[in-house]
Amino acid sequence: MSEQAPKFKVTIDNITIEVPAGTTILNAARMIGGDVTPPAMCYYSKLKESGGKCRTCLVEVSKGSEKDPRPMPKLVASCRTTVMDGMEVKNITSDKVLDARKGIVEFLLMNHPLDCPVCDQAGECDLQDLSYEHGSEGTRYEFDRRKFEKEDIGPYIQLHMTRCILCYRCVFTADQLTGKREHGVLERGDHSEISTLLGKSLDNEFIGNVIDVCPVGALTDKTFRFKNRVWFTKPVDAHRDCPTCSGKVRLWMRGDEVFRVTARKDQWGEVEEWICNDCRFHKKEVKDWVIEGPSHVRRSSVIAQGHYEHTQKPHVLIDKVIGKQPVLKMDIHSISDVNKPEIDLSKIEGPAHSTDFEGNKLLGNG
Amino acid sequence: MGVKLLLEHAHVEGIRYYDTYRKNGGYRSVEKALKMTPDEIVEEVKKSGLRGRGGAGFPTGMKWSFLAKPEGVPRHLVCNADESEPGTFKDRYLMEFIPHLLVEGLIVSSFALGSNATYIYIRGEYAWIAEILEQAIAEARNNGWLGKNILGTGFDCEIYVHRGAGAYICGEETALIESLEGKRGNPRIKPPFPAIQGVWMRPTVVNNVETLAAVVPIINMGGEEYAKIGVGKSTGTKLLSACGNINKPGIYEIDMTISVEEFIFSDEYCGGIAKGKRLKACIPGGSSVPILPANLLLKTAKGETRMMSYEGLAEGGFATGTMMGSGGFEVLDEDQCVVRHTMTLARFYNHESCGQCSPCREGTGWMYKILKNIEYGKGKMSDIDLLWDIQRKIEGNTICPLGDAAAWPVAAAIRHFRDEFEWHILNPEESQKRNYGMAHYADPIHVPTVA
Ligand SMILES: Cc1cc2nc3c(=O)[nH]c(=O)nc-3n(C[C@H](O)[C@H](O)[C@H](O)COP(=O)(O)O)c2cc1C
Ligand code: SF4
Ligand code: SF4
Ligand code: FES
Numbered sequence: 001m002s003e004q005a006p007k008f009k010v011t012i013d014n015i016t017i018e019v020p021a022g023t024t025i026l027n028a029a030r031m032i033g034g035d036v037t038p039p040a041m042c043y044y045s046k047l048k049e050s051g052g053k054c055r056t057c058l059v060e061v062s063k064g065s066e067k068d069p070r071p072m073p074k075l076v077a078s079c080r081t082t083v084m085d086g087m088e089v090k091n092i093t094s095d096k097v098l099d100a101r102k103g104i105v106e107f108l109l110m111n112h113p114l115d116c117p118v119c120d121q122a123g124e125c126d127l128q129d130l131s132y133e134h135g136s137e138g139t140r141y142e143f144d145r146r147k148f149e150k151e152d153i154g155p156y157i158q159l160h161m162t163r164c165i166l167c168y169r170c171v172f173t174a175d176q177l178t179g180k181r182e183h184g185v186l187e188r189g190d191h192s193e194i195s196t197l198l199g200k201s202l203d204n205e206f207i208g209n210v211i212d213v214c215p216v217g218a219l220t221d222k223t224f225r226f227k228n229r230v231w232f233t234k235p236v237d238a239h240r241d242c243p244t245c246s247g248k249v250r251l252w253m254r255g256d257e258v259f260r261v262t263a264r265k266d267q268w269g270e271v272e273e274w275i276c277n278d279c280r281f282h283k284k285e286v287k288d289w290v291i292e293g294p295s296h297v298r299r300s301s302v303i304a305q306g307h308y309e310h311t312q313k314p315h316v317l318i319d320k321v322i323g324k325q326p327v328l329k330m331d332i333h334s335i336s337d338v339n340k341p342e343i344d345l346s347k348i349e350g351p352a353h354s355t356d357f358e359g360n361k362l363l364g365n366g
Numbered sequence: 367m368g369v370k371l372l373l374e375h376a377h378v379e380g381i382r383y384y385d386t387y388r389k390n391g392g393y394r395s396v397e398k399a400l401k402m403t404p405d406e407i408v409e410e411v412k413k414s415g416l417r418g419r420g421g422a423g424f425p426t427g428m429k430w431s432f433l434a435k436p437e438g439v440p441r442h443l444v445c446n447a448d449e450s451e452p453g454t455f456k457d458r459y460l461m462e463f464i465p466h467l468l469v470e471g472l473i474v475s476s477f478a479l480g481s482n483a484t485y486i487y488i489r490g491e492y493a494w495i496a497e498i499l500e501q502a503i504a505e506a507r508n509n510g511w512l513g514k515n516i517l518g519t520g521f522d523c524e525i526y527v528h529r530g531a532g533a534y535i536c537g538e539e540t541a542l543i544e545s546l547e548g549k550r551g552n553p554r555i556k557p558p559f560p561a562i563q564g565v566w567m568r569p570t571v572v573n574n575v576e577t578l579a580a581v582v583p584i585i586n587m588g589g590e591e592y593a594k595i596g597v598g599k600s601t602g603t604k605l606l607s608a609c610g611n612i613n614k615p616g617i618y619e620i621d622m623t624i625s626v627e628e629f630i631f632s633d634e635y636c637g638g639i640a641k642g643k644r645l646k647a648c649i650p651g652g653s654s655v656p657i658l659p660a661n662l663l664l665k666t667a668k669g670e671t672r673m674m675s676y677e678g679l680a681e682g683g684f685a686t687g688t689m690m691g692s693g694g695f696e697v698l699d700e701d702q703c704v705v706r707h708t709m710t711l712a713r714f715y716n717h718e719s720c721g722q723c724s725p726c727r728e729g730t731g732w733m734y735k736i737l738k739n740i741e742y743g744k745g746k747m748s749d750i751d752l753l754w755d756i757q758r759k760i761e762g763n764t765i766c767p768l769g770d771a772a773a774w775p776v777a778a779a780i781r782h783f784r785d786e787f788e789w790h791i792l793n794p795e796e797s798q799k800r801n802y803g804m805a806h807y808a809d810p811i812h813v814p815t816v817a
Contacts, residue, residue: 052555053722055763074762080555103759107728140752143735166721185550185721188533190731192721 008085012036012059013093025078025089026057030268038091039101039130041108041215043079044270050172051079054165055104056130060097063088069236075100079359098134105135111146111190112216113162121217123230126269127165154203155185156222156281157211161193164218170194170210177274178204194218205244208280212263223281224260228252233259235297238289244276250295258284264266264295274346368634369595371583371603372576373619376463376584382498384505387466395585396511399474400519407478411581413589413670415601420446420537420574421652421692422767423676432561433479434569441569443481444546444580447470447488448530448537452653452714453694456605457575459617461488461495464617465502469525471578473511474585476523479571483524487542490530499527534718539572540768541720552720553766576605596622600675603688610648610697613637622675627664628652629674630697643699646807647783651691652678653711654771656778657704658688659807669813684778702803704786708779709737715772726769729760742785743794745816750787754780 012029013036018029029037029250038059043051050303051057057079061072066086075097078089088198091097109131116122148161166185171194174183182197211219217234233252240247252260261280380386387393399407412427414432433441445468445680449457468486476484488496503525506512514522527629530536536545540554541566566572580602584592593601600622609615612630614637620629629635630645639645666672667686672679676690697703698707716730733756739745764770780787785805791796 052765053724055723055725058763077555100759100763103755104763107724107732107759110728110732141732143732164728165724168722187721188535189716189719189721192727255412324545 003357006085006091008083008087010085012081012089013091020081020238021065021085025059025061025076025081025083025087026051028083029078029089030092036091038078039134040079040268041126041130041165042169042171044213045268046270047094047169047172047176047213050169052077052165054108054132054167056101058097058100058104060090061087062090062094064349095180095201101134102136105131106139106141108165109135109139110141112146112165113147115163118226119160119163119217120220120225120230121214122164125217126215148193151195152222154276156208157311158220158222158225159194160218160220162218163216164194165216166192166194167215169213169215170219173210173213173252174204174207175268177206177209180204183207183210204362205276205278206274208272208277209263209274212265213270217352221260221262221280223284224252228254235295237264237292237295240279240283240289240291242279244274244278246273246274246275249275249279249289251289251291253286258286258289368619368621369603370619371595372460372467372605373593373617374581378707382462382502384466384502384509387464388509392466392587393470393506393511395470396473397415397479397517399585400517400521404478404480407474407585410584411478412588414580414584414592414684415589415596415599416577416580416584416592417572417599417601417676419576419604419693421451423653423690426573426577429561429573430479430571431445432559433571434562435480436569438567440482441480442571443472443476443479443484444539444542444565444570444572444573445484445486445575446537446539446542447486447575448542449492449692450489450534450537450693450718451692452711453609453649453696454607454652454692455609456607456617456693458492458495459607460575460579461492461499462603464508465498466496467579467582468499468575469502469506469511471526471581473506473516473523475571475573475581476525477521477628481571482522483526484793485565486525486527486714488527488529489536490532493529496527496529499642503527503723509805512741522643533720534714535720535766535768538768541766542572543570552722553768555765576693582782586816597673597675598677600677600690603645604691604693606695608636608695608697610695611643611699611702612697613640620674622673622678624674625664626672626674626678629695636695636697637723639697639699641699643701644804644808645697646700646702646804647698647704649688649694649696649698649775650674650691651783652694653696653714654767654774655689655691656684656687656774657707658778659782661808661811662686662782664686667811667813669811675720684774685781688778701757701801703741703801704779704783705737705790705802708776709734709741711775712737712772715761715768719764719768719772723763723765723769725760726764726772729756729769732756733772737776740790743786743790744797745791745794747788747791748792750780750784 007018008021009018015032017028017032026038038057041056051200057077059076060075063069065084066261103339112219118131171184175181185192186195187193211221233254236251236253238249238251250262251258251265263275266272375381375390378390392736406727408427408430416426417423418426420737431682447457471486512523533551534550535541538553539552539560545551546565560570560572595602603619603621607617618635631638647657647659649657664672665682679690683685712734716734719726719730733753736749736753740749751777757776761773786802789802
């Protein structure tokens with residue numbers, strides 16, 4: 001009884017696409033891809049009820065639908081608003097959106113500790129990406145930032161509440177993967193905090209996934225803590241026969257050492273398949289895994305900065321949409337020795353060693 | 367004397383109890399309504415022009431007609447008795463002194479909407495009132511107005527009182543619904559609206575206490591008669607809780623044909639400004655609505671007398687007008703400091719934000735901190751524009767209207783009292799010792815002649 005869902009035509013930043021009825025504006029934009037896709041800090045397609053909270057994905061609906069062409073009076077959260085037939089949406093073509101988004105980024109950063117130099121998430125942090133792409137250089141906030149004590153939630157996960165942006169993704173993950181309401185939000189307003197029931201540690205075989213869904217460094221893997229920087233490790237896809245989960249993971253390696261195990265993530269930074277704690281925290285030997293090969297990094301991440309061969313950069317639409325070329329705000333190679341452009345990470349035989357980055361001791365081409 | 371519909375018998379000895387209430391014509395509307403069809407009742411309410419008394423002023427009949435009625439799915443009526451807006455205390459008076467009026471309104475409305483289980487969500491701090499209500503419900507039940515097969519019509523109805531735990535945000539209808547379900551009181555992301563998916567995902571109507579009480583006179587006198595009281599889209603009577611620097615703070619029922627000036631200065635209502643002081647400013651509809659200086663409060667920007675009605679108070683939009691809101695009428699005399707007052711409100715919204723969405727969670731705290739600096743002589747001139755920009759970035763960008771409610775008072779204070787803010791900043795020491803005072807806030811406004 002497969003009834004074809006009716007198709008709706010929606011135009012986002014002057015690009016028209018047909019999507020099944022019931023699709024959200026954000027997901028329609030993701031189908032177009034590139035710059036017209038609004039940033040999403042709280043929505044997670046694999047988590048029911050997620051989204052609507054961070055407000056980074058706000059867009060302007062300049063035409064409601066073919067039937068009712070009135071524009072919507074306020075900006076709407078694209079992750080929670082479904083398209084109508086004939087709807088016209090403005091994202092990067094709307095000054096109102098860009099202005100509001102700048103404000104949202106400022107709000108999100110206002111109480112953030114900006115301790116990126118000591119944060120394990122640095123290099124793969126959605127908040128870093130967001131502020132780089134949509135924020136301003138400075139802050140107008142002149143007060144003390146909010147602070148919380150670090151807290152261990154279980155033997156493998158550390159909660160660094162000070163860095164949390166209250167996206168609720170971990171709450172939904174804990175609720176939906178573990179079937180219990182033991183991990184949630186205490187208090188209210190700007191003193192809200194993530195915590196577990198009576199501060200109890202969560203012992204559930206899937207709870208480690210909260211680390212992967214966290215867009216910032218608020219939930220980190222204690223077995224990886226301070227061991228390495230993301231951009232010095234090389235992502236490798238691997239699998240094992242796991243009785244609990246699919247066993248399909250991403251290993252973050254350096255030499256023959258497995259530093260970290262995470263789920264594989266798609267181009268939107270979302271986990272493809274949840275993995276179990278055993279795979280994540282206890283299988284840290286190469287012999288535990290069947291290596292498939294270097295991961296395809298489908299985001300412009302810090303890994304891509306290393307001229308990583310398997311990078312697929314998102315296509316640029318900005319010139320089509322507003323007739324301007326994107327501006328490169330900063331070329332990381334001009335200020336950092338890390339990931340030297342002349343070193344082609346993917347050409348190194350096997351995973352990279354730190355010695356590969358030293359001076360001019362380069363491979364063949366150096 | 368204006369017309370009294372809700373408080374008509376408020377001063378009758380023993381009106382809180384069933385027998386006296388019944389003797390004074392109580393429960394007549396139930397007898398009448400249960401002989402009508404639910405749709406006819408909704409039609410009467412539509413004709414009455416009644417607008418929601420909880421703050422937003424949405425037409426009640428229209429709200430009722432949006433209620434989804436899927437086959438086999440229970441529907442619910444929820445009475446919003448969370449009343450936590452600073453300056454608003456009218457529902458408290460109704461429930462405390464004439465609880466049967468609310469119970470009566472609830473029975474009629476439940477019948478109209480098909481709700482067999484109706485809830486009163488009352489703020490936890492009204493602990494003794496919850497008991498008064500429960501007693502009234504028990505009395506109504508003992509006399510056959512609640513329970514099974516009411517008046518032999520086959521209609522079953524129970525009313526449950528649910529106590530909140532002291533959060534302003536639980537007055538927002540979807541946060542209230544979450545809280546009623548036993549969850550954290552976070553507002554829901556809309557759509558879906560409660561009329562489609564409310565309590566336990568069932569179609570739900572949420573109405574304010576005063577709105578539901580007003581259904582009683584509407585049924586008794588008929589929607590058309592009710593609509594003749596008042597003016598324009600401000601039909602019927604409205605309860606106002608008046609407070610601040612006035613001679614007679616309290617609850618007043620007005621028909622919305624009087625002027626703001628009459629309401630403040632007449633002996634029948636507030637009785638003028640206390641201690642012979644002068645009127646400086648007023649927040650006429652609860653803490654969320656824009657504050658107005660005396661001159662714009664009494665006269666509109668067009669130079670006309672401002673009336674105490676939905677339209678009258680809103681005349682001029684946010685640039686020079688304000689809102690009826692929830693009817694919390696707060697009067698400030700010449701000795702009051704608008705900066706301090708704005709800071710107090712900012713602290714309230716900061717404290718009450720649920721923290722779900724970033725603009726409200728972070729922005730409310732930021733505004734409060736800046737206002738505190740200004741109030742305590744540590745402000746900078748650039749702070750005023752910064753405040754303006756923060757409120758602008760909160761407004762309209764949040765999940766629920768609490769963000770707007772936090773932004774509006776700050777915006778209005780800067781719009782109309784900017785020089786008072788500047789004076790605070792330029793005179794950091796003097797401003798700790800005395801207030802800016804009356805300044806020009808009551809001076810007649812130059813009205814441009816229209817060609
Ligand atoms: C932050 C916030 C607090 C609110 N508090 C109350 C309240 O205490 N009582 C109330 O009746 N409505 C309150 N409201 C309005 C309700 O959301 C809702 O609009 C109202 O109960 C509808 O009833 P009405 O149509 O009869 O006015 C509040 C709204 C917001 C955004
Ligand atoms: S800990 Fe991380 S995932 Fe959880 S709410 Fe905070 S930022 Fe989101
Ligand atoms: S606007 Fe404020 S109170 Fe409303 S949902 Fe957002 S954070 Fe919560
Ligand atoms: S992603 Fe839409 S509001 Fe956060």
